[in-house]
Amino acid sequence: MNITKKYGKFKALSNISLEIKDKEYFIVLGPTGAGKTSLLKVIAGLVSPDEGEILFDGMRINEKQPGERNLGFMFENYALFPHMNIVDNISYSSRVHARNPESTQKIVQQFLMMTLLMGRDDALPKELSGGMKQRVALSRALMNLEQTKLLILDEPLKALDAGLRNSLRRELLNMAKSSILDLTVIHVTNDQREAMMVADRIALINQGKVVQVGTPHEIYYHPRNLFVAYFMSEINYFEGKCVKNSKRKGELHKISTKSDKFLKQIQEDSLLLPIDIGIDKIFTVYTDHQKFETIDDGDNILLVVRANHFKIREGNRLKDKKNAFIGLIKRRKFMGVFYRFEVLVKINNKEKRLIISIPATTEIHQKFQEGSNVTVYFPEELGIIFKHPGKDEINRIMSLV
Amino acid sequence: MPEIKLENITKHFDEGRVVAVDNISLEIKDKDYVFLLGPSGCGKTTTLRMIAGLENPTQGKVSINKKNMEGIPPEDRDMGFIFQHFEIFDHLTVWENVTFGLEVRGYEDDYIIEQATKALKLVDLYKYLDKYPSMFGNPGLQKLGIARAIATGAKILIMDEPLGSLDPKVSRVFRHQLRNLVKDLGLTAIHVTHNQSEAMAIADKIILMRAGKILQIGTPYEMYENPNSIFVANFLGEMNFLQGFVLKTLEEEKIEIWLRLGGPRLNCNNPENKFKLDDNIVVAFRCEDVYLFPKNYNFEDSKYDWSKMQFFKAKLNASRFIGETKRFYLELDNQDKFESIKSGTFEEDFNIGEELTIAIHQDDIRVFRMPEDLFNELSLT
Structure with a gap:
């Protein structure tokens, strides 16, 4: 609510208010430099807002550390552990939480299959292309979900080729919507097609402000202004x-x-x-x-x-x-x-x-x-x-x- | 009249340990806008660099206008260059960025002024000529890059991912402007990208590469309608692939196929009777060629000719409105999944979970032999 974030004189976010509903697949859409990533960082607790409150189920969480916010997140720079192979990177959180190694192994293999990385179990991050690293980071974020109810994704599909991006989009949505997980997802992208493909609702952001929030239908057929109309097609x-x-x-x-x-x-x-x-x-x-x-x-x-x-x-x-x-x-x-x-x-x-x-x-x-x-x-x-x-x-x- | 010809070109790196380009031949006609398209590492950029003279082929011949280019440096090949990261000089004004290269080449002042003015007007940057490029975002910087390339008067444009640094929205607008500019000026253009929708939207001709080889060359229409392999079909647009086998061979170069695990049976074309009884095959059809009807739709009443349509049933799992299109996710009894794409204003009243009648025209179904490694063919890399 009423979030403002300044970097020096530059206002990255200017009095933004958003309400994201439980189990919603929520897309934050906007051009480069619109303030999308700043907003995610504020929600995740990686930066504090200069003004405004962040509420989670009605409770103020401004003062909570990122680790206490029960979030899964994947940021654009992937942040993989360079000394660990793919499997260890993906299963890291499971080992931290001491889960059954056999079932962990099974899930990891499913992710490798889904992201077209099977057989690469032992590869180190430095041996992977940008797109491959992105897929590993995505799998790792998704491994965490049993502990979390909110998944935050910053341009999760950006470095991928078109075809793979399409199929992973679908997988993401399936996963988010599967009744076992009951997830709320906040997903940032600058690609309006990606937004339309997966969103329950979209917040279109420009120059640090929310321009419009609505379902894909609403945004497409009832754009609030010329910018929204132009951005969508x-x-x-x-x-x-x-x-x-x-x-x-x-x-x-x-x-x-x-x-x-x-x-x-x-x-x-x-x-x-x-x-x-x-x-x-x-x-x-x-x-x-x-x-x-x-x-x-x-x-x-x-x-x-x-x-x-x-x-x-x-x-x-x-x-x-x-x-x-x-x-x-x-x-x-x-x-x-x-x-x-x-x-x-x-x-x-x-x-x-x-x-x-x-x-x-x-x-x-x-x-x-x-x-x-x-x-x-x-x-x-x-x-x-x-x-x-x-x-x-x-x-x-x-x-x- | 630039005509570019590559004959049996091979390029090795690392003393032959890496074969970047493997014995390819191609021709580019005057005033064609040609794409070198393919996944990363396919050899497209190396091919472009050999055409430009930035790399020498290990074997083979590059000729422009029937003239062998061996030993001829890039600056003498009548080419303008446009790069992904613009390579603009921050400390020079817009005007100086465009005129710099012309001055180095020693042209007369009048000519330089004329060329720079024309180029900047074409990209709509003339009003900024005394400004510094730092005021621009990526689209402005790339416009400046384009102005600099066309100001040289070169007849060939060499572009390596020229739209790769732009936002998706911007690049979708920019791509059409780029094509119009090339067409209006009558240039020959060679454009490298990994982005198939960009290639489809701009190209006169696409050269699709994978692992150092050319898989197929054709117009976007030819490649989209008649892909010569599963990889090409999949790379150039959204395609459904379903597995099955040949149940019967029929008269007039047709076959009846049975999709796996008791899926539907379909009649398909079998040109030159290529497929025989029991062959394992993959059928491929475009999402937009899948027509949807209510389960009990009465086809008899309609004015259309349905005789070549193939009908079967499928369950609607989900649908999405995506603006220009609506997308339907469908599932067969054998649990194989496929998709249908309709226009965004498509009239429908279907419920999720409902069984629908699916219709596909026989000519829209392509049959491929089951490859040894289907997964690899569908991998897009």
Whole structure:
């Protein structure tokens, strides 16, 4: 609660409050330098906060030493014992706690299997690659779990190749969710895909502050601001004006289409907001009541549409599609699961490049080539509206320097 | 018109005790964006360094534009270099970092100014030209690295993990900008990485290496759709692998296979009748090619042609919403597991633990012979 941590004049954490629930897989997500690791260190007791309280089951634990906090943790630099082989490193805590050597041995072998390190029992840390060391450190953290209820992981999968990262993510989640262990996990990462893959809830952190806390669905479909929207996937943004007093007044809509449960909920609880982004047609986007009330006629707004929420059709289909642009495919790239298109459209007579990703099918492969004329459009429930944050803020978020 | 050719290239280190690159041959066409991809230690960086002239091959020939490169130093090979750790001079301004190399080469001032201005504008750093690089984060530093490389006017870009020091989010944005830049300038690019999704997203062509050898060369589409081995299939994207054996050989180059331990039976293509009765095999299919239906879905009513679909039952163990995609974790009666990936807005109403009907198109199922060491083939290293 209200945690602040300063290093000299630099505020690593600025009045952060978070509540992590029992047995939750909680992800702390953010760019490099956001304050993620500082937060973990405060929770683990490796550094003390300058202000604020840390409560564990309602009890203040600020004064407790790390060893008294019943935590398992794995930090980014692994901290393996250099003179011990893999097996001894992993089973260290079991020996300290004098557990049955036979069952320990069995569990260690299971970890070696899971992390693709079997047969390397006698290797010393210096003989291992970065990724291998990381896997040993992860196994060691997970060996400890019988004593702990809270596991803290700092970028546990960072040094691994993509495929192995995928399979270990799944194992981590399985382990955390298995009823025998009943674990609460706090896992820090800078990779939004990793966060979405495993989190029950995500706290997105930037510049020492919590920007938003929510389930993957909430963060993805209801981002609090442009930074959150941008961080979670490739987006397109459009500057425009709210035109509530246009002929297409906002009204409550009941939608009967079968759809994703969460999207259905967006439709049911929302009002249609008409907006003008500088092309002939007025666009309409579902907005929740609260936001609808705070945006007045004539207000400058920002419309955000995720790249994968656009759909694509051949030729000019402006007549029968809402929220549609016509344009030309400038670039097309096959990426595996998706095709990524860059489509040139005209807004206010200026050229704009839209980024659109479409699941890869044979049809898409054949029909949509570079140079094709297309219509691209997005469903009303998938547009995201913000009050215009100002040009400087947009540039700050989107620029890569 | 740079065309790069490697013929029977081998590289030994440590007096022959380490074979880093083992008799490889390849060609890189003009204006192609080519990736050398593979796990660490596969020989990709050594290959890049031999193309660049930073290492000499133990055997074999590197030629650029049909000219043998033996004895020609890196600076005379028409190449710009981009590094993982940027190699930017902190004590020089943005402008000086870009012009330094041009001045060393003794170009005229007018030319230097023109080239540096153009390069800095292309990466959107011109407004910072009198600033010091310490004001930049990693993305800015790498943009400066790119500006410095393209300012030389070189026709070939040599890149060793150029996005390796960027945050995942940043690198996913940056990768498309890098490809667009290379394409707009009409450069030939050779890019080393271990990151398959980066290679898939940028490459015109991928050269996949393992243990000093080339496993396969092709466009991302070819490699993804027609991998020539289990290792390639697994390395280039998420693939399900299930084990079984050939139950029957059928007409028209087809086979019926039976997945192990009483799993489902599937009809698969068997080009050139490669597989025979009782052969042990591994079937592979992409997660996104797995279609999900309720258990009792009526396929008769539908307008689609289901004749080439293979149907079987599986239990839904879990599902995850991951933004762009939804992911479904499934299990067969024989306890073998596989996954399905659908679009993030995929309409579904499935319950965990429910039995589903699974459909996969026959052409989306690839059959591989069971390797001696399946575990090694799936190891990604």
